[in-house]
Amino acid sequence: MDPGRSRSKPWKSWSDFTGWAQDFSLNQKVLGGFLGVAVLVGLATSFIGTRLARETILDRARIRLSSDLATAGFIFRTAQENLELKLRLTAGSEKIKEAIEKGDLRDIRNRLAVISLENDLDFLSVTDDQGRVLVRAFIPYDKQSGNVLSDFIVAEALKGKNASGVRLISAERLGEENPTLMMRLGKDADKTGMVLEAAHPLMVETRVVGTLYAGILLNNNNFIVERISERLFKGEVYGEKEIGYVTIYQGDVSISTTLKGKDGLPRVGTKAGAKIREEVLEKNRSEISRDKQLGTEYLSAAEPIRNNEGKVIGALQVATQQEPITLVVDRLVATFLVIGLLGVILMGAITYFLVKWINRPLEQMLNSAKRAAEGDLSHEVPVIAHDEVGELAATFNLMIRNLAESRSKLEERGKQLASKVEAQTGELDQAREQVARVSKLASLEKMADGMAHIMAHISDPLVSFAGIEEDSGTTSRILVLDSDEEVLGVCERILESEGLDVKTTESVQEALKELEREFYDVIVADIDMPEIGGLELLKEIKFRQPEILVIMTAPFKSTEEAVETVKMGAYDYIPKPFGPHQILLMVYTALQSREVVAKTRRQHAEQRAETIFQRLPVAIALADEAHRVVYNNRAFIELAGGDGQEVVQGKTFRELFGVDPLESDEETGGSKWLKLENVGRTAKLYNFKLPEENLRVLMLVDITETVIKDQQADVFKTETITKAQQVIHQQMRVAQEIAGLLGETTAETKAVLFELIKLAGNLGASR
Numbered sequence: 001m002d003p004g005r006s007r008s009k010p011w012k013s014w015s016d017f018t019g020w021a022q023d024f025s026l027n028q029k030v031l032g033g034f035l036g037v038a039v040l041v042g043l044a045t046s047f048i049g050t051r052l053a054r055e056t057i058l059d060r061a062r063i064r065l066s067s068d069l070a071t072a073g074f075i076f077r078t079a080q081e082n083l084e085l086k087l088r089l090t091a092g093s094e095k096i097k098e099a100i101e102k103g104d105l106r107d108i109r110n111r112l113a114v115i116s117l118e119n120d121l122d123f124l125s126v127t128d129d130q131g132r133v134l135v136r137a138f139i140p141y142d143k144q145s146g147n148v149l150s151d152f153i154v155a156e157a158l159k160g161k162n163a164s165g166v167r168l169i170s171a172e173r174l175g176e177e178n179p180t181l182m183m184r185l186g187k188d189a190d191k192t193g194m195v196l197e198a199a200h201p202l203m204v205e206t207r208v209v210g211t212l213y214a215g216i217l218l219n220n221n222n223f224i225v226e227r228i229s230e231r232l233f234k235g236e237v238y239g240e241k242e243i244g245y246v247t248i249y250q251g252d253v254s255i256s257t258t259l260k261g262k263d264g265l266p267r268v269g270t271k272a273g274a275k276i277r278e279e280v281l282e283k284n285r286s287e288i289s290r291d292k293q294l295g296t297e298y299l300s301a302a303e304p305i306r307n308n309e310g311k312v313i314g315a316l317q318v319a320t321q322q323e324p325i326t327l328v329v330d331r332l333v334a335t336f337l338v339i340g341l342l343g344v345i346l347m348g349a350i351t352y353f354l355v356k357w358i359n360r361p362l363e364q365m366l367n368s369a370k371r372a373a374e375g376d377l378s379h380e381v382p383v384i385a386h387d388e389v390g391e392l393a394a395t396f397n398l399m400i401r402n403l404a405e406s407r408s409k410l411e412e413r414g415k416q417l418a419s420k421v422e423a424q425t426g427e428l429d430q431a432r433e434q435v436a437r438v439s440k441l442a443s444l445e446k447m448a449d450g451m452a453h454i455m456a457h458i459s460d461p462l463v464s465f466a467g468i469e470e471d472s473g474t475t476s477r478i479l480v481l482d483s484d485e486e487v488l489g490v491c492e493r494i495l496e497s498e499g500l501d502v503k504t505t506e507s508v509q510e511a512l513k514e515l516e517r518e519f520y521d522v523i524v525a526d527i528d529m530p531e532i533g534g535l536e537l538l539k540e541i542k543f544r545q546p547e548i549l550v551i552m553t554a555p556f557k558s559t560e561e562a563v564e565t566v567k568m569g570a571y572d573y574i575p576k577p578f579g580p581h582q583i584l585l586m587v588y589t590a591l592q593s594r595e596v597v598a599k600t601r602r603q604h605a606e607q608r609a610e611t612i613f614q615r616l617p618v619a620i621a622l623a624d625e626a627h628r629v630v631y632n633n634r635a636f637i638e639l640a641g642g643d644g645q646e647v648v649q650g651k652t653f654r655e656l657f658g659v660d661p662l663e664s665d666e667e668t669g670g671s672k673w674l675k676l677e678n679v680g681r682t683a684k685l686y687n688f689k690l691p692e693e694n695l696r697v698l699m700l701v702d703i704t705e706t707v708i709k710d711q712q713a714d715v716f717k718t719e720t721i722t723k724a725q726q727v728i729h730q731q732m733r734v735a736q737e738i739a740g741l742l743g744e745t746t747a748e749t750k751a752v753l754f755e756l757i758k759l760a761g762n763l764g765a766s767r
Contacts, residue, residue: 030355031348038347042340050333052563057332059559061299061325062288069286069301069318072228072246076305076316079224083216084164084198086119091200091212100126100202100210105134105141112137116214120223122195123177124214126202131158134210138178146176148213152308157199157211164198165308168250174217184220186269194218194250194305194314218248219255220268229258232318241296244320248305251314252277259293267293272315276302280315290322297322361389365396377404476591477501477519481511482526482553491524494580495587508532508540515544522590524583527554527562527573534561538570549590553578619683619700622690627652627662630695639702640679653698661685662696674700682707 099108116124116137124137131149148154156163170192174181185193199213225246236243245259252272261267279287280302291300298319305314364381371379380397383390478500480491488504495502505511508531527534552573554562562573571590619636621629629649640648640656654660657676674685686699
């Protein structure tokens with residue numbers, strides 16, 4: 001590349017860039033193009049791959065956390081069922097029934113105390129058939145009192161049914177059952193506690209004689225959360241902390257947790273996060289969110305805890321550290337980037353050696369062509385391969401050999417002619433060469449004739465160069481495919497309300513037939529259709545309309561398949577269930593993307609057309625009714641201004657050239673020679689009117705050099721003919737004198753004279 005030709009100004013158009021790129025060698029162009037494509041593909045692949053991998057890993061982490069939450073809920077309910085089972089076994093003891101019938105309260109109390117200690121029960125009591133407390137395991141037998149008929153679970157047991165559940169029991173009631181439970185509730189002795197409670201009827205034959213009920217206070221009791229943590233996390237530690245924690249909330253306050261503070265004690269009494277309060281406690285639904293505890297980021301899942309009446313009284317939370325998940329994602333991103341970098345380096349190396357390998361015979365042919373241009377026709381290109389480049393080298397060698405043979409023949413013929421032709425022959429040869437050069441210059445005029453003929457018979461070809469876009473005004477067409485009539489109704493109503501043309505169907509076959517009949521911009525298709533799989537459906541749609549934008553709707557179970565469809569060419573997917581605003585936003589986004597792509601294509605076409613128009617060697621301009629220039633190309637500026645810098649738009653032709661070519665043939669059009677007085681040039685003019693426009697197209701072919709060469713050729717031919725005639729007449733006089741001396745004219749002399757006369761006549765006619 002020549003340093004003196006480097007551009008000091010920034011690129012302002014595509015033509016500037018292409019002009020700059022033309023200065024590079026073929027090696028640099030191919031290598032740069034391949035490396036550019038490799039870098040772009042590598043970056044795009046790394047970005048898309050890491051993004052998909054990140055979303056997939058996070059989705060799997062959320063799915064696993066949801067599974068852990070389900071396991072935690074199962075263990076929690078299992079603890080409740082175990083309590084009910086223990087109580088059923090205890091109630092089946094004949095000794096307790098006999099002690100109740102005998103009224104031996106001391107024996108009953110002692111048995112209940114032993115059973116409570118063996119089964120880790122916080123209270124265990126017996127009532128009569130009216131709900132009056134007979135014996136409590138942790139209260140002396142002679143100080144028993146109270147009625148628990150208001151307890152829903154006990155009331156159900158008095159009806160002869162087994163009952164259990166999670167309840168909030170007041171501090172006063174807990175103190176009556178077991179005085180030590182007051183200490184577990186903390187300083188606020190008037191608040192309630194969350195209790196796992198179960199009751200079982202005591203039957204004598206078919207009659208209910210009382211109930212046996214028991215409970216486990218969850219406040220400051222970690223046996224359930226520790227069991228869940230051991231089952232889920234198995235004691236795994238990350239960063240000197242347990243990998244996760246489990247918490248039970250009473251309301252929005254934690255009452256039992258495996259999360260420990262800096263002092264090593266469970267962090268009970270802390271408030272639940274805003275997401276748990278809003279989604280779980282208030283809206284009564286499970287929730288997955290992010291949580292931060294003691295400076296550590298966690299991924300948390302929580303579900304509501306309900307009492308027997310279905311009211312939310314607390315929440316069960318399972319959380320795991322987020323850093324191990326993000327660490328895997330970061331490592332995956334780094335791996336993708338390294339692989340992409342290695343791929344770019346490998347592609348660059350392969351491209352470099354490939355370009356060198358391909359370009360070597362081309363360089364050899366270039367050197368041979370330069371030698372041939374200098375007159376050396378003895379050098380040939382070695383033919384190594386038998387591919388297209390090898391065939392090109394062989395053809396080039398054949399051409400060199402033919403040129404050498406032709407040159408030797410011409411030299412031999414020239415030597416033969418040189419001995420027979422006098423000095424005038426050389427002058428005639430020069431005249432012929434001059435005429436040939438003039439003919440070559442005239443070829444530009446012939447090209448302009450053809451161009452004028454073509455442009456005169458097409459409708460307004462320069463409109464596209466000016467970048468004018470026509471708005472078709474058509475309405476975007478949307479096809480909706482879903483097996484659910486309600487989904488089809490919602491989509492049709494929402495999309496038609498926005499002015500879109502919507503077609504709905506429940507059948508895959510009907511949708512495919514519709515795609516064969518009509519063109520659609522967007523199709524919204526359910527991935528979970530009974531007739532066909534999601535990927536196969538996408539292939540069938542793209543087979544019929546490759547340019548259509550496909551939006552898949554997918555339930556949670558089909559998320560992975562939806563991601564695969566996006567990889568295979570679908571525009572995007574929407575998880576089900578979705579709201580009206582989601583489908584409307586997705587369709588609008590797809591239509592905007594389609595419009596951006598179409599607009600970009602139009603702009604590229606206009607830029608290419610403008611580049612071609614500006615590079616035409618023929619000067620072209622558009623003139624309005626006042627004969628002012630309204631549009632022109634670079635060749636016209638060069639013809640009008642000389643230095644290519646003068647502004648010509650808005651000026652009349654008389655101001656630019658000193659003559660107005662449209663005054664005489666404004667309506668008829670055609671072609672004529674025109675002498676441009678202001679710029680001292682001679683041009684051939686073609687002009688015609690654009691259909692349905694008040695504009696005229698003018699094409700000016702600069703024929704100044706052609707006219708000068710014609711004039712010089714005419715002078716040279718005149719001088720040559722004159723000299724030839726003089727020589728012929730002189731030879732004729734000599735021949736006549738010789739014939740007079742000999743007394744007769746031979747046939748050979750007559751033939752020579754006849755040829756000379758014919759040659760002189762032809763030269764005169766050509767003049």
